[in-house]
Each structure stands twice: as C-alpha cells, then as structure tokens.
Amino acid sequence: MRQTFKKEEKLNSLKIINDLFVNGKSIMVFPFKIIYYQQPIATLFPAQVLISVSKRKFKKAVDRNKVKRLIREAYRKNKHIIYDNLRTVDKQYAIAIMYIGDKILPYSFVEEKIMASLNRLCEQFKKE
C-alpha cells in the first residue's frame, strides 16, 4: 500500500466533526486521545482523520505545526493497520487524534505510540 495522505483522507466536514465529538467513543494512549465514530462518508477511503493540538498546551504556531506534522507523518506510514481491517468489514469511520502531551516528543516515540493506538482501535472495531 502506498503511504499517502491526501486531502480526501482528512476530515473536514463540519457536520461529521460535530457528530463525532457528540456521539463518538474514545480511547486513551498517552500522549494521544482518540475519538472514533462509525459513519458513512462520501469518500473511497475507509476512514477520515483529523489531528488536533491544543492552543493551550502550545502557544506558538510553530510548535503546533511541528507536532501536527509528526503525528501526520506517523499516521501516514502506519495507516495500513486500520485500512486492511476496515476493508474486510466494509465500514467507514471518522477519527480524531488529539495530542494531550505538553512537550514536543521525538519522532520515534510518536510513531511507536501511534502504532499502538491504531492496533487498539482495530480491537475496538472488531468488538462492534
């Protein structure tokens, strides 16, 4: 699978985001909080993702961008974990990845934690 992260894989519909935060379920894997919600989405990808970093934790735009880019990079390289899973059951999910740490962590640590998060997401999907 190609390790792309295109515009259609990003979550940008205001209505879906509202539904996600109102009705979604969440899991915690430090330093991330992940909210997910099953919902049909007008895209060919099995999931859309939004990445959020709080302005309260990182006051400078440069730092927020840095964290978002690290997360995006880690997700891009490891999204096949959930994509393979969802293609077999033919469902679509909206997912929000929220950064709740207060420091910029090295990429190797971020990638490790993203992989752990995605694996736990797959377990949750199977239960439903």
Added chain:
RNA sequence: UACACAAACUGUUCUAUCGUGUUGCGCUUUAUGCGCGAUAAGGAAAGUCCGGACAACAUAGAGCGCCAAGCCUUGUGAAAGCAAGGGAUCUAGAAAUGAAAGUUUUUAGAUACAGAAAGUGCCGCAGAGAAUAACCACUUGUAUACGAAAGUAUAUGAGAAAGGGUGAGAAUGUGAGGUAAGAGCUCACAGUUUGCAUUGGUAACAGUGUAAACGGGUAAACCUCUUGGGUUGCAAAGCCAAAUAAGUUACGCAUUUGAAAUGGCUCGUUUCAAUUUUUUCUGCUUCGGCAGAUUUAUGGCGUAAUGGGUAGGCUGCAUUAGAUAAAUGAUAGAAGUCUGUUUGCUUAGGCAAAUAGAUACAAAAUCCGGCUUAUAGGUUUGUGUUUUUU
C-alpha cells in the same frame, strides 16, 4: 588588541528514501488513478498599533461621542511616517570667571516638545502641614499657682509663614525698613511669568525696552485648544445550490353532520336543515360587528412547476505561495559556521587535525506602506572602558 553597548545589513547548504498544496503535459483497465516536469515560508510572515487600496451601507447641513496627530524649516511619501538641519528645556562632563552660590562658553546624550496663569482630581514614606499649612520655638490677652517685684510655670484664646525639624519638593532669593512678634507689608537689587513695542531670523525662537503680576508639581490623570477622520471590515461582499419540511401556482381526484324521499337491502341519487368557508351587494351599528340576499368553494390527497434559502461549493484569492480542522514536511547521512578541550606545526600574528557542544527568533491567510517587539551566528560603522607600544 580585547570586551561591552547601539545602529544597519545578512540570517546555512547538499544527498537518499517516503510524502503534501497548486499547476502543465502524457497515458490507462476511469480510479485509493498512474508517470514525467514546474513551483511552493519571513525579516520580522508575529503584535494587530497607525495609514491606504478594495467592498458594502450611508450621504441636506450641523452637533455630541470616539480615534489620530501636536517646537520650526526643508526634503521624501498617496497618507501614516521617515530623514537632514535648526530652536527650546533637562541631564552629565570640561573650560573660563567668581570668595561662594552661580553665570557664560563648549562637548555628549535625552525629550508623547500645544496648554498647569480655565476647571476637577492626585502627590508613596517621612513630616504639624504636600495647597483653606501652626508641631516645636516666637509675640501677646485672660485665668490660676509661686514671688516683694521683675518674672517663671500651667491652662486657654489670638497673632505670626521669619527660625527649627521632615522631605525629591514647604509658598521666589539677598539686604534694608517696619513690627508686640512677624510677613512682598514697603523699598533696592536679582529671578520668573504674561501683555505691548522694537531689533535680528523664512520660522521656531533670541536680544532690548516698558507695564502688570508672583502663581508648588503632575496633562504617559480627567480635561482644554488646534488640525484631520461618514460607519463597518474579506467572518466585507457577490454567485451556484442537494435532501427534507413548509410557501405559491397549475392540473387531477374525493367531498362535513343529521333527517326525509326513492329502493326488497347496501351503495348511489335527489330534497331540506345545521355547521364551516369565499366573493359581491343592501340595511343597521356602540365601528368591534350583526342581519338578509347572492355566489361556490374552503380544507384534504396526488402530480408537476416555481421563488426564497439550509448543508455544501465557487468567486473575492494572487502577473512564479495561495492553504481552509489550514499544504510548504518527516527520517537518515554528510558538509558549512561558531565555541570549548587536546595534540602537532609555527616566521608567535596564527595554521592544521581529533573530539564534544551549539546552530536563533519564529509559520503566510485579501493586498500594499509604516510602527513596535523577538532574534544564535556573521559582516560593517559608531561610542565607551581596559591593556600594550610610540
């Protein structure tokens, strides 16, 4: 030479792998499309403090409120602003003069540099008191005590801003007169402010003369004065527009309740009455309606069309960035620059190698011009201090 400060300029590079936004060309099995190219982060993109462009609304004139600017001349600029020169005030240093205070000259720096003599407010600590000044000491009236008396002490009233003490600042300074003691109360000299005249200067302003006055500071407190500004900002503004509900129009279908007649019964049809409702006319009216006549719908269901407009999207928005939960990146390696340490060489200024560390501040969001603030390292200029040599 080293260090510090200020200003201006500059503010890292390459390779590999996997990727992102916009865009050009080509290809295919038309989709998780692919391939080859082009292009994509600042000096402050920041703060959102000024000025404009642009947009909508408003627009007879004026006022209130709010905001901005505020010594002079010249240049530059669309404006805001910026630059140069000059003036004034303040601070620090030097020189001259003088017994000293001080004055003059000069050098450097600073100034949100209109008004405190229109009004209101405020002025830490200390001090009696910070703007209706009486704590101590001073002068004096009265009462009491002591005393032969002069007077002394205590209490209380009045006068007085000259002395003491506090303070950054205490009601202009020195001398004389004056007085119970005192006081710009009066006088002389000096100082300050304002008006007028005059001389120099484009002007700010400076000098001289004259008259009046003497008044604490603070406008980066309110405020007053002069000049300028219509209001709101791209979340402006314009356009396209799904589903659902409801609105409008057209067409079609069906026709509320009761009684009677017809009929063997049901359905149906007809008539009458009641209810609801529309249009028009007439009469009455307390102007809300009421009564009568006339007319046939109203409401419901279905189909189609249609206006507004929600989700969403496009323009605004890019003459080589143009994102929109917001692209311009991540990882690995190498180099450059600076600093420290060690080693070697050296013509003693440095040079080379190894190793360790550092490599800033900071992310476009309609666009321009400024202002302010942040900034590792490097370069240049200026100033100050120190050391060495002459």
